[in-house]
Amino acid sequence: MFNKDLNLNTVNFIKNEYLKDDIPWYLGYSGGKDSSAVLKLTFNAMLQIENHHKKIYILYCDTGVENPIVTNYVYHTFEKLSLENELHKLPFIFKILKPKIEDRFFVKVIGRGYPTPTNIFRWCTDKLRINPVSDFINKSGRSTILLGVRKSESEQRDRTISKHDSGNEYYLKQNNSKNKMIFSPIINHSLEEVWITLKSLELPKSIDYKKIREIYQDAESECGAIKTEKGKACGSSRFGCWTCTVVRQDKSVKNMILNGYNELNELYKFRNWIYEFRDNKNFRCRKRRNGIEGLGPFTIEARKIILNRLIKTETKSGFKLIEQEELTKIYELWDSDINNPKYFE
Template sequence: MKKLHNSIEATIEQLNNDDSPWIVGFSGGKDSSLVIQILISAFCQLPVSKRKKLYVFYCDTGVEIPVLKDYIKNTLERIRKEGRALGVDISVKAIKPAVKDRYFVKVIGRGYPPPTNIFRWCTDRLRIDPIQVAIKQYVGDGEATVILGTRFSESGERDKILKANALDKPYLFKQQGHQKTTLFCPIVDFTAEDVWEGLLCIKGVSAIDLHLISKIYKEISGECPIIRLPETNPCSKGRFGCWTCTVVRKDKASKNLILNGYKSLEPLYEFREWLLSIRDEIEFRCTVRRNGQGGLGPFRLSARVKILEMLIAAQEASGHNLISDAELSEIYRLWQLDKDNSNYAEDLNKHLANQSTRTQQSCAGV
C-alpha cells in the first residue's frame, strides 16, 4: 500500500529531524489506532539511539460513550506493554479537563447551551486545552510535536482548517493559538478505506486488536463493510466521541450500540435527545446574555436545576457514573454566584428596568 509506505517513511524522516518531544492524541478510534501502528512501526526501524520517548495522551472528557472506555483503557495498556517489548519508551496518560471546563459544569453550572456548529465551545475546553496543559506538565514549555489521526475528506470544515494551517512540508500543520506546537498528521491523505487497509497491512504490531475494533465499529454504525478482514466486516462510519454531542443532529453511534444490545445507554440517549430539544426554548433560556445584550442567553437557573435532575435520573437508570462530586460542588458554587450577583438577569425587560433604577439612584446621589 503506497500511502502507508509513504506515511511510515515520512514518520521515520520526521523522527530523524525533529528533536522536540512527541505526543500522540489517542481516541481509541480507527484513525488514531492506525497512527499508533505507524509510529511503533517507524520507531522499530530506527536505531535505539534515535528512539525518543513517546507520550500517548487519551483525553477523558468525562462524556465519552461509557461502554467504549474499557476498550480504550485496555488498548492503552496494550500499547504501553508492546512499546516496552519492542524497545520503545511509551508513556500513556489519561488526561482530564480542569473541573471548571468540564461539560456539565459549563452546561449546568454556567448555563452554556449544548454545542452547535456555530458555537462549538466544547473542542477547545474538553480536548485541546487539556492536551496543552499536559504538554507543559510532562514535557515542559518548549516546542512539541503532536501527532494526530486527522484526515482530509472527513468534512468540508475540517478540510478548510487543514488547508489554512498547512506548512510547507507534507503532513505538517501549525496549531492555531499554540505557536510552540506543530501537528504531524501521517494519515492526512488517507480515505476511510485506506485506514482499514492500513490497519490490516501493518505486521508485527499487535497493540491494536483489529478484530475487536472492527466489531465495535460494526456495532456503532450498523452495516457498512468496506473491506473484508478475516472473520469480520469492519465499518468506516461511526465515531468514538461524546455521548452528549449535539453538534450532530442524530446520535447514530449510541443508537446503534443500543440496538446491538447495550441497553444501559438508553437513558443517556434519551437525556441527550431531551437536552437537544430544549436548547433553544425560551422557557429554558434567559432573554438577556451575560454581557447585558438582548438575545438567547444562558440556561435559566430553574432550567439548570431541571437538567441536573434529569442527568441524575439518567445516571441512576443506566448504572453509569455520569457526573463527579467535584463537578457537582463546582455547579453548586456557580449557581450561588449567579444568585448573589446583582448584575445577573434572566429577562431583558427586568434587566433594563434594574439598569434604569440604578441610573436614577446614581443621579439622585443615593
C-alpha cells in the same frame, strides 16, 4: 488496491522523521481507526530503533462526556499498551488528559447555566478537547504533533489541510503557533488502506483490529470493515460526546443501541431530552450575563431539573456520568448566582 509496501515505507518514513531532530513528539489518540493506525505505524517504527533519544507522548483527552463504550475501550487499551511498551523498551508515555474542572461539560451546563452547544454557540470543542491538550503540549516549547489527518475524508477536511499547508505534504502548520507542527504520516492513505494497516500490522497486539471494526460496524447502519464490490468501508461515523446537541440526531449512538448496546439507551434519551429542553424559554433567564435582554443561561430551577435527570440517567444506565468534584463546583456556582444582585432569572 492496497500497496504491500505502503506500511513498510510509512514505518521507515516515521523512523527517519523521529531520528532527524530532538523536538518532542505528541501523538493524539482517540481510539478511532485513524489515530490507531498512526499509533501502530509509530510503534513499529520505534521497534526498528535501538536507542530512543526522545519520548513520545500518547495523549487521550477524556472530556467526561465521550461515548462510554469508546472511553472504556481506550482506558483498557492504554493499560495493555503500557505493558507492551515496557516489554519492548519503547519511548512511549501514555497520558489521559481532562478539562479543567470549571470547563467540564456538566459544570458549564448545570453549574454555570450554559445552554448545550449549537452550531451558533459551539463552546464545547475548545474547552473540552483542544485546551487540555494544548495546555499539556505548551509546556515543552517546540513540538511535533502526530495526528491521523487524511486527505479526501471530506471537502471540509481538504479545505482545512489546504489552509494549513506548510510546503511539506506530511506536515501542517498549527494555528497561531510557530513552535508546533502537525505531522500526519497517513495523510495520503485511503480509508481502505487505514483498515488494512490496522489488520496487517501484528504489533502492538493491544490495538485490537477486530474490536475497532466491531465498534464502527455497530455505529453505522451498513458497512464492511474493508471495502468490497458489494459494500462500503466503515469510517464515516464520528465517536464524539454522547451529550452532543450540535447535531439534530446522534446516529452513531442510535445505531449502536440497535446493534445491541442497550446500556446506551438511557444516555440517548437524556441527550434527546436536553436537546428539546435547551430551547424552552421558560427555563432560560431573560437576560444574558452581560446584562443585555435576550435568551440567557439556564435558570437555577432548570439546572436543578437537569441535574436530577442526569443522576437518574446515571443510576439507570450504570455508567458514571458526573464526578463528585463536579457536583461540588456546581453547588458553588449556584450559590454564586443566587447571591449575585446582578443575576436575574
